[in-house]
Each structure stands twice: as C-alpha cells, then as structure tokens.
Amino acid sequence: MSRTKTYGLLVFGPYLGRDTWGIRAHPHVALRIKRIFPRVEQSRTGDIYIKHTPEVARDLEWLLERFPLEMSEDVAVRLKTEAEAHRATEEVVTAILEGYRPPDTWRAPARPARPYQQQAADIVHARRGGVLIGDQVGLGKTYTSLLVLRDPAALPALVVCPTHLPAQWLRELEATLPWLRGHIITSTKPYDPTARRGSDGRQPDVWITTYSKLAGWAHHLHGKIKTLIFDEVQELRTGTATNKGRAAALLAEGTLYRAGLSATPVYNYGDEAWEIYDILAPGALGSRDEFLREWGGGQRGMNDRHVKVANPRALGTYLRDTGLMVARTRAEVGRQLPEPTRVTQDVIADHAVIDRVAGDVEAMAQLLLSPDSDPKERWSAAGQIDWRMREATGIAKAPYVAEFVRLLLESERRVVLWGWHRAVYDIWLEKLKAFQPVLYTGSESAAGKARSAQEFIDGRSRVLIMSLRSGAGLDGLQGVCSVGVFGELDWSPGVHSQCEGRLAREGQENQVLTYFMLSDDGTDPLMAETLNLKSGQAEPIVNPDAATFAPVVGDVDRARALAADVLARVRRRAGQLTLP
Secondary structure, X not given: OOOOOOOEEEEEEEEOOEEEEEEEEOHHHHHHHHHHOOOOEEOOOOOEEEEOOHHHHHHHHHHHHHOOOEOXXXXXXXXXXXXXXXXXXXXXXXXXXXXXXXXXXXXXXXXXXXXXXXXXXXXXXXXXXXXXXXXXXXXXXXXXXXXXXXXXXXXXXXXXXXXOOHHHHHXXXXXXXXOOOEEEOOOOOOOOHHHOOOOOOOOOOEEXXXXXXXXXXXXXXXXXXXXEEEEOHHHHOOHHHOHHHHHHHHHHOOOOEEEEEOOOOOOOOOOHHHHHHHHHOOOOOOOHHHHHHHHEOOOOOHHHOOOOEOOHHHHHHXXXXXXXXXOOXXXXXXXXXXXXXXXXXXXXXXXXXXXHHHHHOHHHHHHHHOOOOXXXXXXXXXXXXXXXXXXXXXHHHHHHHHHXXXXXXOOOOOXXXXXXXXXXXXXXXXXXXXXXXXXXXXXXXXXXXXXHHHHHHHOOOOEEEEEOOOOOOOOOHHHOOOEEEEOOOOOOHHHHHHHHHOOOOOOOOOOOEEEEEEOOOOOHHHHHHHHHHHHHHHHHHHOOOOOOOOOOOOOOOHHHHHHHHHHHHHHHHOOOOOOO
C-alpha cells in the first residue's frame, strides 16, 4: 500500500506565551484552513498559528481526515488526547442540557434545588473549567453557584463580589450549606483567619471578599483555592488591564471550577465577553486577536477597545451550545415575572446650566476635534467633556426630576431614584427632604449602604437614591417597592437592566414600572441613541431570542459627538449660528 499523501506539517508548542498549533501547508490547503478557522494567525512566512483549546484540537482532527499533515508521535498523541477530552465534555454537557442528571453522593443542600439550578451546577462540574451563569435576575444565581461547593474537591472556595454583598453571601452560604465555614475578608492585607475569635482554629471552607480587596490577597491565596465564584462578573469586563483583573487571572490559575455570575455580563460592546472569558475560561475563545478575527466586524475605538461583535446572537448561541454559558429566562424555567414596563418621560432642563458648562469646556472640545492634537490629550479631554456635560445635564433637569418623584409619591409608597453625580444627589436631597431620602451610592461605606437600604425597606425613608452602578445583587427592595426613576442615564444598557433587577425579582408582587427622564438638551439625546446601539450588542449574547432595538448604523463616537455639540452650542450663544 502506498504511503498516505500529506499536505504539510503540524507542530505544537509555546508561541507568544500560550500553547499553539502551528501549520505549514500547501498553499491551497492553507487557504482552506483560513476559511475553516477564522481565528487563525498567519505569519510573514506563511505559516499558520492557532492558539490551543480542546475544541481547536477536535477541529484539527476533523481537518486531518481530509488533508493529512505530517507530525511527530508526541504531537499526534496530544492531538488525539485533547480531541477526545473535548468530545467527552461535549457529550456530557449536551446530555445535561437535554435533562440528564449525573449521579453524585455529595451531601444535599439544606434547601432543595430547583431543576434548572442543579442543571447549571452540573454543567460547571462537567466542564471542570469556567462557566458564565447568566440567568435572568431573580432566578437564584447565588444559590446555583453554591451548589458547586457540594463537591468536597471544590473546597476551599473563594467568592468575589461587590462591596455591599459579602454579608448577603455569608447568609446564603449558611442557609444553603450550613456545614461549611465561611469567612468575610476584612482587610486589604492578608492575615490568618484562624487567629480570629470564633474560628476554632479552622481555616475557612469558603472565603468571601470584594473586588476592591482582591489584589491584596491574590498572591496569598494563589494555588490554595479550588473554586472561584465571581459575582457580578461584569466587574472583570476590562480584563487584565486593571489590578483586580490581573489578580483574578492569577487566582484562576490551577482552580478546578470557576463560575461567573451576571444577568448582564456585557455592559457595552461585544468584545467585553472575551475579556471576561479570558479570566473565567482562559483560551476558550482564543487570544483577543483571534476572537476579533472570528467574531468581530465593527470598527475599533480608542486604544483598540470597544469592538463590536458582528453577530452577537451567533456568539450567544455558541457559548450556550459549548456549555461556556448557561443563561435562562424566567419564562424558560417556568418562573416568569412580568418584564418591567419602561416609560420615557420628557422633562424640562435649565438650558442656561448646560450653556455655562459648554463654555467652560470649549477649549477641550476644540482639542478633541483637532486632528493635530496629541492622542493622550484627546483621550483626557474626552473624559472631562463627558463628565462635565453629563453632570450639567443632570443638574439642569434635577429640580424637575425631583418634582416628578414628588408627584409619584402621592400614589406610591416608595420610589427608587437612580443617578450618577453628587451635585445632582444634593439637589434631590433638598427637594425631597420631606420624604426622608437616603443615599446608596459610591460614597457610603458598606455599613452605610446597608443602613440606607434597611431604612427604605422599613419605611422610615420613602426615597432611596442609588448610584446607577451601586447595588448590583442587592436583595430585599422588591418586597416594598415596584417603581423606579432614572433621573440620570448610564452609557451602558446593562446598567439600567441591573438597576431594574433590584425591583423585578422573585418576591415582587406588582408590575415593576421604571421611568427614564429624558431631556431634549445636553447629553440625553446622544445617550439615548447610543443605548439603542449597545442594546444590539449586549442583549443577543445573553438571550439570542430576545427582541432588541435596531442598532444605529455605524458606531457612535460619543466623545466627538459631545465635542461637536459643545462647539455648536457656544456658537449659538455667540450669535454665529441660527437655531433651526
């Protein structure tokens, strides 16, 4: 029998810090490979490089059936082993999604699990890697992730959560798995918890910390943690560009299980999904460049950030099919609550306030729009213009927002009011002081936030003023309030959904109603337009079947648009431009 014809060479080894498959193939085969593997990287020599994952090995095995490649015995064994591992994982994940329940002998939780919660925990166990649990707000993601810890091999575990949630996590742990010892980390510097009163000399089974303390503990806990749970995992959407991201990536090394929890993991553009998975399941989506070649398609923003995914619905389906994400709606699991009703409410704004600030930032607007200015100076100017103009818009409409809330309180027991700027909060506090408003923002300590929430729940306050990006995961408001008001907007649609999720969750007996207070001046018109664009990126990834706003054609360069608006406003005030 004649020797099998080969079409090139396949090698395996480190390349740019990661295990990589290298291919040198005949030209026509190389072209075919690039069509089959959109994430491939081609060198100047014509060689092809693909970062290793078990899925890539499986696809290469399939490719070699049509175009055999020469390889060493070690490479052949590696390819077969990795492909079989992927095949086995795929089979069990598919079986679980179709209703199979893997048997186990672990201790049962103190509260019985619902089938969909156990299914997600089973997938985390089956993958033995990172899974994003993106169930809709109110479906019990915290409880679901704790089910993973029934496996003794999953201990010790580390829960990382926002600043206001450690005590809530400890209560949930004690109610679900009461035989495990939990410990809330109280310092940014490592210490021995066995020396603390009440420890009985035992190390914790479950450590609980916040993202702000993570960097201080990463090296101390590295290699000791078997399971990582990232609550509100969108905190990692900037990846390893931040200290907390680098600390999270370090801790993830060598862990058996990793779970990320968030109903809104993508706040802005689709490339945030890669940043999260690069920590949660390293390599699962390839390198960043590979991810953008395979899934990208939009223009890149400043510093190569903010990249749109060409088909977010397809990406979401892929993540589900591979078990990298488990995301169910309330309707899918039979625990349906009415979706929040959103109402856009036109509101008056004091144009003079916005005009004054526009005059103050005119020079920065000119710098931002000048093609000859320094890129770093443009970046700085963009941030300052964004902050100043958003604050001015909030201040300009704050009295009118407060009056609207006052009218709502004639018929509602309580109202949650969301905003962003301290100067805006001060106006609301003064205008609504008859209702004993309390603050839950980035300025209060965790204890202060807890006191504010409790005063609101107990009825001592009728207005809870919350920062748009505070309170993710907070539970308890749904029992006393069903009406929220967005007095200011966030650039990210996921932030608004998270805010609504504080009210629209299990235990809510009324239809949740949220009002978006929109001015026809300042930053509101541009933000409303941008939010439609971003909804087209974020929602289909988590829920491919969801109806979303039609995205705006083209990307919205919000900084330049704000700068152009500033200059137009200044010219109008100077009489150089006629109002339409």
